[in-house]
Amino acid sequence: MGWLLGAVAAWLIGWQINSRLARRPLSRATAFAGPVIFGLTVILIWECLVRGLDISPVLLPPPSQIIQTFGASLPLLWRDFVQTVVKGALTGYVLGCSAAVLLAVAIDRFPFLKRGLLPVGSFMAALPIIGLAPILVMWFGFDWQSKAAVVVVMVFFPMLVNTVEGLSDTGAMQRDLMRTYAAGYWKTLFKLRLPAAMPFIFNGLKIATTLALIGAIVAEFFGSPTKGMGFRISISVGQLAMDLVWAEIVVAAIAGSAFYGAIALLEKTLTFWHPSQRGRM
Amino acid sequence: MRNVLPILTIVLAILAIWYASAIALNAPWAYDKAKRANIELSATDLVRDTWSQKKPKLPVPHQVASEIWDTTGAMVLSGRGFSKRSLIYHSWVTFSATILGFALGTVLGTLLAVGIVYNRTMDLSVMPWVITSQTVPIIAIAPMIIVVLNAVGISGLLPKAMISMYLSFFPVVVGMVKGLRSPDAMQLDQMRTWNASAAQTFWRLRLPSSMPYLFASLKVGIAASLVGAIVGELPTGAVAGLGARLLAGSYYGQTVQIWSALLTAAALAALMVGVIGLIQRVTLKRMGMA
Structure with a gap:
């Protein structure tokens, strides 16, 4: 359950940061940070969902395991x-x-x-x-x-x-x-x-x-x-x-x-x- | 119409090169056979042999054409048009996966484009990834998608369609984002003076003016979709479909079969792009845009 909540939290936080960023005038920094934060959020959600829902690593390994391999x-x-x-x-x-x-x-x-x-x-x-x-x-x-x-x-x-x-x-x-x-x-x-x-x-x-x-x-x-x-x-x-x-x-x-x-x-x-x-x- | 003569010239040149290369590529095997049979090959014998071998390195166009006829038209005439040996059956398998994936990809791509155009956060965070996703040779995932979806009980059409969807959604997103943003400030202001709601602006201005962009992307998307379906058929182990015919042909060295599957796939691609072109012409004409 904790992992699932983590996934939701990661989504909310990532989205919050990015909508803040989007409201600022477009600069080099925001154009770079936005996608990076979005990518990190997706990876976090992926990790949390795989652990929280107990998905077999044969189907979808968590990112941490991929990095290890x-x-x-x-x-x-x-x-x-x-x-x-x-x-x-x-x-x-x-x-x-x-x-x-x-x-x-x-x-x-x-x-x-x-x-x-x-x-x-x-x-x-x-x-x-x-x-x-x-x-x-x-x-x-x-x-x-x-x-x-x-x-x-x-x-x-x-x-x-x-x-x-x-x-x-x-x-x-x-x-x-x-x-x-x-x-x-x-x-x-x-x-x-x-x-x-x-x-x-x-x-x-x-x-x-x-x-x-x-x-x-x-x-x-x-x-x-x-x-x-x-x-x-x-x-x-x-x-x-x-x-x-x-x-x-x-x-x-x-x-x-x-x-x-x-x-x-x-x-x-x-x-x-x-x-x-x-x-x- | 003035391009007909040049195009014919090029096509004839390609055919001539094809026949000539067939002689060059198949000659070693012909000489080999002649040597074992202890006969001297004359020039005409050589040409006749290289153009009619059973498993040539390069089959000539008329061999491929007769193979295609044997597995399509002839089978229809004998009433077995949809048997598992017929190319019509295999084309249908590939075609249905292509169309399903293409439809899914178009819907997904359009929705994503609407999101990107109307939501600044999505524009900032998703659009760069859409573009990056295409620099990744994603087709590498194809075998995995097939196996994983098989493991959770989804098999048959859908896994292949997923790969087609992935390949076809990108051109649609990029084209639609451009298209939905194509109305200029003047037109948007006009909508505002008419007190049009956001929905009205979308349905009456943005969507209609994106149509030329949509059709241009659909043509690219359906070609990509077909490639996805063909590649998606490879890892399932040559069961059905044009990709399976390619794989089976390469296992057993049946070059004529490979070429006939290849040319059928080419014809299918041309047909689908042509149909979309036709729909484009009719639609844009009725909308007064062409």
Whole structure:
């Protein structure tokens, strides 16, 4: 009973603090503190409910146990992280995104191809590409190469569509100005059109970060060596070791947010001139 | 309409590359067979063999098409359209989980968006987590959701729908928050001069003006929903559904079956996005927005 009351108390206190915060003018501190307090409240309620209602740890382990397992199996988690994120997702991400940008620049010279490829590309971007995973695992074997291949295919089309769109985001006036400067195709590309396309390219890169991790993890469900986050999750679920599954999910969450954050930070430094970035704290 | 020719060109190019890669990828096996049978392969024999192997590395489009026809149209003609071997049955299983999850996700997302727009505390504390939740490869949880819900006695459609719901609610929240905030100060002031209540402002101004945003998010959401349903079928051990067909195909090396399930899933996605696009066009037209 005590734990249940604790859950209610945690909810009330957390909500009180946040509604106080919300009434203040929005500043950097409140924008940061609000979500953090909300997250802590949820974790507290989770802990209290699991203990209070006597939920079996096989179904839902309390956060304290997850943290313990996380700390106890760091070497294991690190090995899985390297296998899935560094080898699988990052390799595929770099290959897929650069291939897409290069193809977009190449296509951009031929308006005929562009008119055809843009609808086909947007169509492909909406398809359940993840279904290619079993085929690519068959082609490239069980190790990280096949995971990287899945990631390449998954990030390719969103990236392509975004880059093609970005490259056409220059006004006739701007291009005329480049012409009056006697700039050739390559000069115009590097000095005007690629920089102008940057916000679109970064939009694609940000979408691709999540896709890359999803692709690498799901591809491991179709077969992998005895390491990797997707492998560990599917094996531990079978052994009902839910605390280890949650620990892997924590790793995935941290990796995903850090990956996204890194790209967002890069965007901020590279496209500081763009209206959407100006005036932001 | 002027895009038809370029699109056709691209599609033809893809088909040509597909057939050519099939020759390259399946050739080793064809040579292997020929060597064992002690015959010399001519170029035409090679092409014919690589395009008609039983378990090719890459099946060619017409092989996949005939497999799809055998497991859909042909089975309907013989009156077994809904048997467990038919792709129509598997598509239906996946489709129902997708639609249920999509409906739940849309309702949840809309409610959350209304809360975020009307309550500053929620805006401050929940919105950042909604965004963070998408940088997390949440699909990793899919196997666990299935197993845990199974353990408490919920199985079948609902666990898969939960995963679809999780994937589809995000675009709806983000789109609806944007949409519900899209009326400008002038329009809101106009409502105030008419002495409109909060409910009236919501139903007559905010909700109608959010419709274009809603439909844009629904299109993204239903595609994500289908991915969720397919991934949700993997850990249950290949029972039914398009994801199960993919998994079973990969267990037994049935590449033609994998490709036919994949193309069916693609067609399903295209169909659902198309239907939403149609509803969008009709609705927005009747509302005088398109």
